[in-house]
Amino acid sequence: MNGEPAKLNDDVAERKQAIQGMFNAIAHRYDLLNHLLSAGIDVYWRRRALGMVRVRTPQAILDLATGTGDFALAARRLKPGRIVGADVALAMVRLGVPKVAVGPGAPIRLLGGDAERLPFRDHSFDLVMAAFGVRNFGHIPTGLAEACRVLRPGGELLILDFTEPSAFGFRQFYRFYFKHVLPVVGGWISGNRQAYAYLPRSVGTFPQGEAFLQLMAEAGFVDNRHKPLTLGISAVYQGVRQ
Numbered sequence: 001m002n003g004e005p006a007k008l009n010d011d012v013a014e015r016k017q018a019i020q021g022m023f024n025a026i027a028h029r030y031d032l033l034n035h036l037l038s039a040g041i042d043v044y045w046r047r048r049a050l051g052m053v054r055v056r057t058p059q060a061i062l063d064l065a066t067g068t069g070d071f072a073l074a075a076r077r078l079k080p081g082r083i084v085g086a087d088v089a090l091a092m093v094r095l096g097v098p099k100v101a102v103g104p105g106a107p108i109r110l111l112g113g114d115a116e117r118l119p120f121r122d123h124s125f126d127l128v129m130a131a132f133g134v135r136n137f138g139h140i141p142t143g144l145a146e147a148c149r150v151l152r153p154g155g156e157l158l159i160l161d162f163t164e165p166s167a168f169g170f171r172q173f174y175r176f177y178f179k180h181v182l183p184v185v186g187g188w189i190s191g192n193r194q195a196y197a198y199l200p201r202s203v204g205t206f207p208q209g210e211a212f213l214q215l216m217a218e219a220g221f222v223d224n225r226h227k228p229l230t231l232g233i234s235a236v237y238q239g240v241r242q
């Protein structure tokens with residue numbers, strides 16, 4: 001009995017380390033494969049999610065699990081004062097830094113940082129967001145609680161991530177693509193088949209729809225809602241910090 005919390009902590013730490021190592025290993029091919037394997041739809045999804053933001057003119061935005069900074073870059077369209085992106089995989093962040101250093105709009109600062117233990121004070125941000133990141137957290141409730149802590153009261157959480165489609169026919173096609181095509185192409189281009197076999201597994205175990213809204217409510221968010229995109233391959237989750 002006494003050993004159980006320690007075991008949970010060990011499992012979480014081990015999972016986090018594996019995820020960090022995996023993203024560091026595929027960082028050099030991440031952008032290319034993202035756009036190739038999704039046929040560019042990931043760009044549309046990020047834009048669509050940002051179009052749903054309800055909080056008015058967010059001044060300070062935090063992008064969790066920012067990777068190479070694509071969601072942070074897209075958030076410039078909200079015309080904030082500043083954007084910060086944090087990620088545990090430094091190889092991803094290093095590739096993002098030159099990308100976000102150019103172009104008009106808000107300054108973007110990318111740094112190494114764990115979403116489950118954020119190096120920011122309480123109530124620092126108006127909008128906290130994450131694209132395809134939360135699914136990879138070591139312990140999702142801890143990450144959601146941290147997002148809640150660093151948001152100001154009335155601030156918004158915006159999450160975009162994969163879901164499994166339910167429509168008959170499309171679901172079978174999606175499963176075939178995710179299980180048989182994606183790991184082969186992803187493995188071939190990145191040299192890391194494991195990483196692209198992990199993707200469908202992680203989507204299969206990620207809480208979706210109402211189950212994810214329940215986790216958001218338990219972390220302290222209210223007015224929670226979700227919207228499936230593109231036949232339910234991905235979804236946007238939104239909530240407000242009380």
Ligand SMILES: C[S@@+](CC[C@H](N)C(=O)[O-])C[C@H]1O[C@@H](n2cnc3c(N)ncnc32)[C@H](O)[C@@H]1O
Nearest residue numbers: 023065066067087088089114115131132133136
């Ligand atoms: C699929 S990538 C998404 C990157 C980017 N948000 C995008 O839209 O392309 C997932 C990222 O989550 C990061 N990640 C996983 N767990 C994390 C955590 N606990 N804290 C911060 N970043 C994390 C990984 O290092 C990886 O860069």
